[in-house]
Amino acid sequence: MLLSAQTTTCNLTCLRWSRTEEANEVSALVLDIGTSTTRAGYAGDDIPKAVFPTTFGYTTHYSGDENNKEVRIHLGDEGVSLWRDGMEVGNPLQNGIVYDWTPVPAIINHAINRSLHCDPAEHPVLMTEPAWNTQANRERMAEILFEEFQVPAFYIANNGVLSAFAAGKGTALVIDIGKSVASVVPVSDGFVLRKGIAQSPLPPLAQTTAFTMLSNGNANVGRPGASLVPHQLIASKQPVEVNMPPSFALRPERQPGTTKTWLSWAENREVEEWINGCVGVLDQGWNDQHAAMRPPRHYEFPTGFSSVFSSERFIPGEVYFTHHHLGGGPQLPPTLPQLIHACLNATEPDLRPALLNNVVLTGGNSLLPGMADRINNELMRLAGGIQSKLKIHAPGNPSERRFAPWLGGSILASLGTFHQLWISKEEWKEHGPNIVAQRCK
Template sequence: MRVNPSEHPILVTEPAWNTPENRERMAEIMFEEFQVPAFYIANTGVLNTFAAGKGSALVVDVGQSVASVIPVVDGFVLRKGVAYSNLPKLVAAHARHILLGNNIDLIPHQLIASKTPVEPNMPPQYAVREDKIPGVTDSWRQWYEDRAVEEWTQNMGGILEQGWNDQLAIQRPARQYEFPTGFNTFFGPDRFHVGELFFFHKPNLVASNSSLPRHIPALISDSLRACDIELRQVLMGNVVVTGGGTLFSGFTDRLHNELVRSFPHVKIHAPGNPVERRYGAWLGGSILASLGTFHQLWISKEEWMEHGKGIVAQRCK
């Protein structure tokens, strides 16, 4: 960023399940290595709540690798109600299975010298940059394939608002997608199968995999059961949806339809701007750090020198 860290306080975000050891290590790195004048760690659930203009909320956050449900009351996380799983990894794995099952080559565009337009479902016609092949590592290729799957998922993935229905999935118009090789094809029900994993797991899938990640409705149920009864209506009246995984077409409508059965007065706040949805915690962090009263929360370099690691748990709650 081309700034001198010793001249700027640093606010760092953390998930609700971060460990005390990680928090203390972050503070140590900031103060000892970067010599920052002040430091603070804020929970992403709280920051997403602030970004939505609320003090209390049930934050449903679906990121690249973790889906979580975080209850926030009066600006504080209810730790006992935190629920999370690696559900997005299951969704990504299923998307990859669909693409590879259709014999689609996920060749990086950086390795393609030229290509010729072809009709849908016809074999691609392209030339590879042979000079680049020797420098390609397995880790880089894996990284690229993950990115390619993620990009396909973001562009093609959809969710049926009223729950899975084979006939309805077939009736939805197929969408065309072109890969870096020039190969292009239409995707129909498959693109809805991917998003359905966020909300429903087939019984045979559950029976064959005891470690299957919890889906969104299950995470919400787990979280609410751990919260006091009198708080549940408050939380369900302020459901905040955030994270890139929630940008699937139909996600918020499906979530509302799932929740309204048990909570008729549920209200969902989901920013329409993709940037705001994806980076809600960062926006909340900017709001928090700009408050005039926030300077009271900073851990100063002097306090770190005097109290050491113990100050982190005391100040960053």
């Protein structure tokens, strides 16, 4: 990121809350395609104007014979959540990076044309990317935007740098806990230190832990396994007492047309809702007595089944830090403390105090209650031998943490000093894909 240290460490309030004159001149768009949601908006704005699920539905329609078929992609807030006969479900990202490019143009089109109502040929586009993105992926994204959307200019920027920038920092230890990956990325003077990048598929492991826990029930408290039938398949339900079997009727007309991929998505969505409503993180590490002393949470599922969750509601959150509830094993992914330790060990000793003094916490799963305090305590333990003041930037505003990379891109693309970094359409035509690696460091 070729910006001065003074620029990268400037006070965030100087940049973020209004569209700047520079942003208006170029009318740049910022697009952040994440595993959970896609965010799109104008450079200089404080929040994206469009936020919709990246997961999409698709239906196949035949005209005449089987060789003449049309696949329709359903995007937006009602794209996958609206039940459709025979609709399958997909997501183009794995491990935080694009692996299936087929739906990507449709996602970009939905973001720019249908949500922002913009002509992409009139707006430079800044894209975000994870620190471990491949060069082939970066070039493919540039190709799509230049060749299919005819954008006048393009840039792709690293999520870690952008999250640091959103916090007003040029040097930072960025801890990002998203939907598919938890990562720790060291940033120094606006550049990612690639040898220090550490990542782990902890969020899916926490999700699977919660799914199994809910499905199996808990005989110790007299709770049967919860049926995770989504509301879209339920015709009616009757109120029942806590921990009693639910009384509900399915919509029979929807059973034949419900696909396995849609049902899997819907069941996991119910688990996500339960996580958002019940799961917490113990700030001092796992302790049975401390967990039992925390206030329980009552939760009702779409079927009408309800239960009260006590200490076990902290188990999915504990997966991020220890695996003792899972029995251990070499096949389990590294925990957050292990990621932080690996990241710090891979950086120069002289830089570690600056990183620990500028920790940035971001990502939707970082919002779990108690997560920031637990990370602070883990960092204090890990940093025992490093002479540094430990300081975590963890905004209380959920939008600032969920959308940190987008916000950093909004700030970056609105700076007058950034204009020199855009890859123009003319440069793309002259130099081809190689210009991406040369310009987007």
